[in-house]
Amino acid sequence: MLLKDNVAIITGGAGVNGLGFATARLMAAQGARVAILDLERADPAAAAAQIGNGAIGIVADVTDKASCDAAAAAVLQAFGRIDTLVNNAGITQPVKTLEITGADYDRILDVSLRGTLYMSQAVLPAMRAQQSGSIVCISSVSAQRGGGILGGPHYSAAKAGVLGLARAMAREFGPESIRVNCITPGLIGTDIIKGKLTEEKKAEIAETIPLARLGRADDIAGACVFLASPLSTYCTGITLDVNGGMLIHCPPRAACGVTPQGAALAVRQSRPGGASGFREPFTHTNGDKHHATQDFHPHPAVHRRPGRRPAAGRAGPGHQADPGPRRRAGQPAPRGRRQVRRGGQGQVGRSHRGSGRAVGPAG
Ligand SMILES: NC(=O)c1ccc[n+]([C@@H]2O[C@H](COP(=O)([O-])OP(=O)(O)OC[C@H]3O[C@@H](n4cnc5c(N)ncnc54)[C@H](O)[C@@H]3O)[C@@H](O)[C@H]2O)c1
Numbered sequence: 001m002l003l004k005d006n007v008a009i010i011t012g013g014a015g016v017n018g019l020g021f022a023t024a025r026l027m028a029a030q031g032a033r034v035a036i037l038d039l040e041r042a043d044p045a046a047a048a049a050q051i052g053n054g055a056i057g058i059v060a061d062v063t064d065k066a067s068c069d070a071a072a073a074a075v076l077q078a079f080g081r082i083d084t085l086v087n088n089a090g091i092t093q094p095v096k097t098l099e100i101t102g103a104d105y106d107r108i109l110d111v112s113l114r115g116t117l118y119m120s121q122a123v124l125p126a127m128r129a130q131q132s133g134s135i136v137c138i139s140s141v142s143a144q145r146g147g148g149i150l151g152g153p154h155y156s157a158a159k160a161g162v163l164g165l166a167r168a169m170a171r172e173f174g175p176e177s178i179r180v181n182c183i184t185p186g187l188i189g190t191d192i193i194k195g196k197l198t199e200e201k202k203a204e205i206a207e208t209i210p211l212a213r214l215g216r217a218d219d220i221a222g223a224c225v226f227l228a229s230p231l232s233t234y235c236t237g238i239t240l241d242v243n244g245g246m247l248i249h250c251p252p253r254a255a256c257g258v259t260p261q262g263a264a265l266a267v268r269q270s271r272p273g274g275a276s277g278f279r280e281p282f283t284h285t286n287g288d289k290h291h292a293t294q295d296f297h298p299h300p301a302v303h304r305r306p307g308r309r310p311a312a313g314r315a316g317p318g319h320q321a322d323p324g325p326r327r328r329a330g331q332p333a334p335r336g337r338r339q340v341r342r343g344g345q346g347q348v349g350r351s352h353r354g355s356g357r358a359v360g361p362a363g
Helices: 018-028 044-051 065-079 102-130 141-145 153-176 201-205 219-228 260-270
Strands: 008-009 033-038 056-059 083-087 134-137 177-185 239-242 339-341 348-350
Touching: 008 065, 018 033, 018 044, 018 083, 033 044, 033 065, 033 219, 044 056, 065 102, 065 201, 083 102, 083 177, 083 219, 102 134, 102 153, 102 177, 134 153, 134 219, 141 153, 141 177, 153 177, 153 219, 177 219, 219 239
Parallel strands: 008 033, 008 083, 033 056, 083 134, 134 177, 177 239
Antiparallel strands: 339 348
16 A cells, blocks of 8 residues: 555546546555545535545635635545645646637636645645645646647646746755655546547547557556655656657657668768768658757667667767767867766767667676
8 A cells, every 4th residue: 555544635536537536546545545626516525435435525626725725624624634635627728829818818827827836835734734745736748848739828838837836846845845746647538638639630649659549547646646655755846757658759660660771771871881870860751850960769779770780889870870070089078978988998989868878888
């Protein structure tokens, strides 16, 4: 049981297909006593009854400070403490910049951003008194990629605001052992996307995701449990991407269309004589420009010439390739590049950009 003796509040947790309900259910299964907060029309008491294990449902509107304070007080009265808050309530609206009215802006930002602030303010005094607590804020991949799937720019802004607010609170309350972290879900099949995407569109999006599927509510619930549990005691101010790899720069091999043969051809065309290194950017089938000397490709095997291993001391024909300008002996290395001295050869290898691994001899 990861959350034994933990008291957890989950806002916007009453929709049985939603991320909040899945989180409440998993937290309860891990031993937590949970309180589901939601609007009256969402019937949080009914959702809590489905969870059982002593879960309670409280009607609360996160955009209303008095309502948030009253909900936190009710949880304290019922359970005596508050260990976890999941700021999950959120709404979206698929409109473009020029269509956003002032009322739209207020509505979208109020639930995600103001709601995160008000609910955090409501629980922080209890967490301070305990000198412990974990606040998990549900942002969105939309904050990172500027929308583009469902939510409008005001939704992206609200969710980006949540990232900043959470980090600032993490900084402020870290000394009191109160951790504040964010989760940025990718596209998850819940009611929030219901009727807004055709099956065809969903399949199209899934093709661009390395894990080749949309997310499930339980994918997010697992991340919330991790951030509420002792497994994450040294994590604060982090943004945990739960998106199936959606943000990896280069598309997966299936969608990339760059075959080993194509890569070898690109090498030959760009560097007559077959020397290693791409010099020209080439274009993926989805239109993304890729430059091997600038970007890390997540599946280097695709760009490796078949049957040939990169020689020691020299990068292979893929994007580990650009050897950079030659340096004279004794000349200082360019700033920001990690170096590995090769045993006995007096040569210097560059780090493999983005992989965190140095390029050098095995071991
Ligand atoms: N589903 C996705 O693809 C996805 C992706 C990224 C982020 N998110 C975020 O995850 C969170 C949960 O979304 P979901 O997909 O489960 O959607 P959902 O619509 O099922 O859940 C949202 C819940 O928030 C509640 N709510 C709305 N306004 C409220 C208010 N003022 N006070 C209290 N509760 C309120 C709703 O009643 C609902 O139960 C949201 O913040 C959403 O923006 C979802």
